[in-house]
Amino acid sequence: MGSADQTLDPGRFEMLRELDDGDGEFIGTIVREFEADARRQVAAMAQALAADDAPAFERAAHALKGAAANLGAESLAEMCERLQTLGRAGTIDAGAGLVGEVDTELGRVLDALRQVMAGV
Amino acid sequence: MRVLVADDDTSCRLVVQAVVERLGHVCVAVDDGERAWEALQAQEIDVLITDWMMPGLDGPELCRRVRGLDTHDYTYIILVTSLSGSDDVMEGMQAGADDYLTKPLNPFDVQTRLIAAARVTSLHQQIIEFRLELERLNVEFARQARTDPLTQLANRLRLHEDLDVLRQSTRRTPRPYAIAICDLDHFKAYNDTVGHLEGDEALRRVASAIASDYRGSDRAYRYGGEEFVIVFEDETLAGAVTAADRLRGCIEALAIPHPGATTSGVMTISVGVAGWEPGDACDPDPEVILEQADVALYEAKARGRNRVVTAALAATAR
Numbered sequence: 248m249g250s251a252d253q254t255l256d257p258g259r260f261e262m263l264r265e266l267d268d269g270d271g272e273f274i275g276t277i278v279r280e281f282e283a284d285a286r287r288q289v290a291a292m293a294q295a296l297a298a299d300d301a302p303a304f305e306r307a308a309h310a311l312k313g314a315a316a317n318l319g320a321e322s323l324a325e326m327c328e329r330l331q332t333l334g335r336a337g338t339i340d341a342g343a344g345l346v347g348e349v350d351t352e353l354g355r356v357l358d359a360l361r362q363v364m365a366g367v
Numbered sequence: 368m369r370v371l372v373a374d375d376d377t378s379c380r381l382v383v384q385a386v387v388e389r390l391g392h393v394c395v396a397v398d399d400g401e402r403a404w405e406a407l408q409a410q411e412i413d414v415l416i417t418d419w420m421m422p423g424l425d426g427p428e429l430c431r432r433v434r435g436l437d438t439h440d441y442t443y444i445i446l447v448t449s450l451s452g453s454d455d456v457m458e459g460m461q462a463g464a465d466d467y468l469t470k471p472l473n474p475f476d477v478q479t480r481l482i483a484a485a486r487v488t489s490l491h492q493q494i495i496e497f498r499l500e501l502e503r504l505n506v507e508f509a510r511q512a513r514t515d516p517l518t519q520l521a522n523r524l525r526l527h528e529d530l531d532v533l534r535q536s537t538r539r540t541p542r543p544y545a546i547a548i549c550d551l552d553h554f555k556a557y558n559d560t561v562g563h564l565e566g567d568e569a570l571r572r573v574a575s576a577i578a579s580d581y582r583g584s585d586r587a588y589r590y591g592g593e594e595f596v597i598v599f600e601d602e603t604l605a606g607a608v609t610a611a612d613r614l615r616g617c618i619e620a621l622a623i624p625h626p627g628a629t630t631s632g633v634m635t636i637s638v639g640v641a642g643w644e645p646g647d648a649c650d651p652d653p654e655v656i657l658e659q660a661d662v663a664l665y666e667a668k669a670r671g672r673n674r675v676v677t678a679a680l681a682a683t684a685r
Contacts, residue, residue: 259471266385266474273385280377309420310376313449316471317379 254352255359259319271364277318278360284314285353292330292346296339304342305334311349320356323349368413368485372396373403373429374447375421379472383416386477400424407433412442414484416468416477419448419455427462434463441491443484447472515589517567518574526588526596530653533598537643537651545599545607545642546653548660549577549614552635552672554593556627569623569634576621580614596657604642604677611638611675619673635673639664 267273288311295304312327326349333342370387374380375398387394395412397403400421406412407429415433419426426446433442446464448455456467465487466480513525521529533544551557551573558566570593577587577595590596597614599607615636623634641659643651663678670676 262474263382266382266389273381277378277381280381284377306420306422309449313470314376314378317376317382319471 253321253325254323254355255363256319256321257363260360260363263318274364278364281314281318281360282357285311285356288314289346289350289353292349295334296343296346299339301334301337301339304339305331308334315356318356318360320352323352323356326352368481368488369393369395369411370414370416370481371403371406371412372416373398373400373421373426374416374418375399376418379418379447379470382472382474383477386474387416387481390478390481392481400426400429403429404432407436407442411440413440413488414443414445414481416445416447419446419459426464427459430459430463439495441488443488445480445484515574518571518589520574520578520595521586521588523588523590526590526598527654529586529598530657533600533653534651537653541645541651542601543603543642543644544653544656545602545604545640546656546660547597547599547607547611547638547640547675548590548657548664549595549597549611549636549638550664550668551593552637552668553625553627557625557634560626572621572623573618573634573636576617577614580617581610596660598653599642602642603644604640607640607642608675608677611640614638615673615675631673637664637667637672638675639667639678640675641678 263277264274288307291307292304292311295301295307308327308330312324312331315321315323315327326345330339330342330345330349333339333345370392372380372383372387372394373396374383377398380396380398384394384396392414395406395410397406400417401424403415403417404424407415415429417426417429424432426448430444430446433444444464444466446456446459446467447470448459448467449470459467466483468476468480513522513528514520515522536542537544551569554566554569557569570589574587574589574595577597581587581597586598588596588598597611599610602610615638618636619631619633621634625632625634628635639660639662641656641663643649643653643656649655659678663676666678667674667676
């Protein structure tokens with residue numbers, strides 16, 4: 248139930264918006280960079296999974312976790328943390344399903360971001 | 368301050384950059400450790416805010432490299448870690464970080480850390496300035512301690528240091544040298560009749576004549592009250608005697624009126640010279656040669672002053 252609330256932490260987003268001059272340019276850039284980076288990391292995770300490359304998997308999960316936390320996408324960050332742990336343990340096949348969930352959650356985060364952005 | 372931000376995550380980097388620039392600092396942003404290292408070597412960076420985990424050169428290694436830099440300037444390092452472990456933090460601090468922050472970065476935290484960073488870098492700057500000033504003063508004091516304030520010639524402390532160097536170099540590579548001691552004739556009488564201020568002035572004029580007369584490789588010292596020493600390196604005794612006699616003539620030619628002088632009515636000097644050259648049987652220790660020159664000086668005084676006497680005969684006779 249709480250997961251919907253944690254898709255995008257409004258407090259975190261508000262904090263970032265305070266760094267914006269008011270023209271939305273800063274927030275726009277951050278969101279754009281986040282989207283590009285996140286899609287890259289999800290693709291990298293899928294690729295690592297296919298290649299059974301645990302270290303690469305861990306790196307991608309770690310990177311996405313940081314980027315998600317930065318935007319206040321708490322659920323996404325938590326999922327990535329779990330995947331990172333699997334990567335470190337070398338048991339990434341257990342994360343096969345989770346990667347799909349991450350992709351879905353990322354979609355939710357991006358939707359939420361677009362919504363709040365529209366309000367900027 | 369100039370703040371370098373190193374983070375491979377663009378959105379995180381943008382946040383830090385925005386905070387840094389809002390506070391009025393200059394921000395240099397790079398996306399990996401190698402580029403951060405290049406920037407650190409190429410420009411003066413006051414604060415480094417670096418992500419722990421970066422492809423290639425990571426945060427702790429970057430810390431170690433910065434601390435290994437041979438530079439006066441201090442770079443304040445803030446290491447940015449993920450939520451995970453305190454072990455990471457400990458390793459980072461030991462690698463040279465001054466402080467750490469955890470992701471996701473809170474602008475307020477970055478702001479407070481930068482206040483501490485400004486204070487620390489400014490203290491370091493002051494320490495560097497104090498140190499440079501101290502080094503300058505040390506050089507100046509060392510020079511003053513070896514300079515005679517009245518004549519500006521080197522003093523007795525400097526003479527003994529130089530003789531020590533000469534002793535060692537003569538042992539290593541035997542080369543001829545000579546030492547002359549000059550003493551103003553009837554100087555006590557001069558002081559008594561014309562006063563100490565005039566006496567000082569006469570010392571200054573004689574010292575200046577000595578200083579302008581000797582060669583670059585020779586050195587002149589004020590040895591005592593009215594005594595001066597000249598060390599002639601790479602010079603035979605005969606050569607030194609010639610130089611000493613020329614100097615004696617110069618002093619006489621200054622024509623400083625000397626009512627107490629028994630000789631010519633002007634200020635004169637007596638000189639004792641001793642020397643050593645390879646093949647001499649006597650001790651090559653310059654302090655010994657100095658003593659011989661002193662004996663020769665007494666001889667010059669005894670023979671009527673305003674003359675140069677060599678200790679060579681006495682030395683070979685021993």
